[in-house]
Amino acid sequence: MTDQNIKDFSNPADLRRKTGNRYRQKYHATVPTGWANDPNGWIVYNGTAHLFYQHNPYKPSWDTMHWGHMISKDMIHWEDCPIALVPTEEYEIHTGCFSGTSIIKDGKHVLMYTGVSKEYQEQCLAFSEDGIHFDKYKGNPVIGHDQLPKQYPPQDFRDPKVFVKDGYYWCLCGSRTEKYGNILLFRSEDMLEWTYIGSLFDPEDESCDHCYRLGGVCECPDYQVIDGQEVLAFSAQNADKEGNLYENSHSVIYMIGTLDFETGIFHYTYKDEVDGGFDFYAPQMTKDDQGRVLMISWKEMWHNYIPTAEDGWAGSFTVPSELSVRDGRLCRRPVRELDAVCRNAVSFDLTVNDGECISAEGIEGNVIRLQAEIELGDSEETGIHLLCGHGHHTEIKYNTLKKQLIMDRTNSGIPINGRDSNTSVRTTDLECRDGILKLDILVDVCAIEAYVNDGIAVMTANAYADPVEDIGIRFFAKGGSVHLKGMKTDVCA
Ligand code: FRU
16 A cells, blocks of 8 residues: 555655645645544644644555644644654554544643554553654553443444543543444543443433434544533534535534533533534544633545545645634634734725625635625625636525525536535525624635634535636625625735
């Protein structure tokens, strides 16, 4: 499998320069070379953010997993570090070191990850003094296949999320029975010896508030207390579509509820999608030294064509977002460090009439942030075309009658074919209070993140304008006129 041309991965920054950079994003983290999926070990300490990720350095497609590593002082500029975990041991030699988390213990940076051998997925540790070089624990695995209750097959037992509460270490792992996905809770006093506590859901019991049923693994579970609310997030493999929710082949779900640490049961009162776009999976949350809960996600989707693979790399991440819970809903906003690199503001104040599709002086670009407030007036539909030119555009629009936010990449440029029958249109149900739609849109070469109505809805996607020079922006309205006010800034990263 090894690309014969590359044998030395000790200098990822140099390898990055050797790839084709047509769609290299300027302020989104991207893999230097080869392949990346899930963010791993996401943590901020001593003023540095550490982003590890599932990585195949040899080629731009999934294979035996390593942990790549980048660091950043502001979560906008990223510096490549040496590969943190290379699969070398018996317990991980089959398909490598799968996803997991970081924690600081006794002044050491510890990674907890899944080692995948031929028969088992088991939970392992690696320790570091400097946050760059990691040594695997001699006693790995620390949660072995023999600790699993027998209804959970040891081939699907992965993605440990480790955290501290009430003087104990707790670990959530993704799993499934023959029929249903689940999340398992373990407890430890020292991270070395673990005890099984229970499963978060009880899919067989239809009458209770914890009977969530998923026909795949609950991958990459995560748990945080945000604004006093307990939030559970996980990546739902093969989640079924429900109305306009979960339209991708795999979706990220969050639940608000209460985790019972005695039984492991998660009683939930609300369940929703974290992101309504095309390219968002396996996010991780962490609490930084200022108490902010920050989320970063893989900005791709399984089974879809990734055009940058032709350039020697495939794998990108969202800009980290700050999380809050408002009115019982999870909200996200781009990390405020981004504000410092948004420059050259050009403001606009426009009326767009029924049937018009217009551009505005100085409002264009493909490495920008576009913030706007739209008075919907009597319009039926209004929106923005991004990355316009050569007959291409990517559309974000709001349908006032249906109360739907729609992202459409049918005419974006390079077609993104994949397993989903519909890889072009995504819809999010959204109420707009007082007839106002608020947009905060990040555009970065091929990345689009649309944060809407103060982050109550977010849609994330890649759209590959072809050629990359397609940078126009247009505003349109149908069935009535709208009034738009806002500004565009260049993101100078
Ligand atoms: C999620 C996932 C994880 C696993 C990893 C393997 O995208 O399937 O469950 O640890 O990717 O790369």
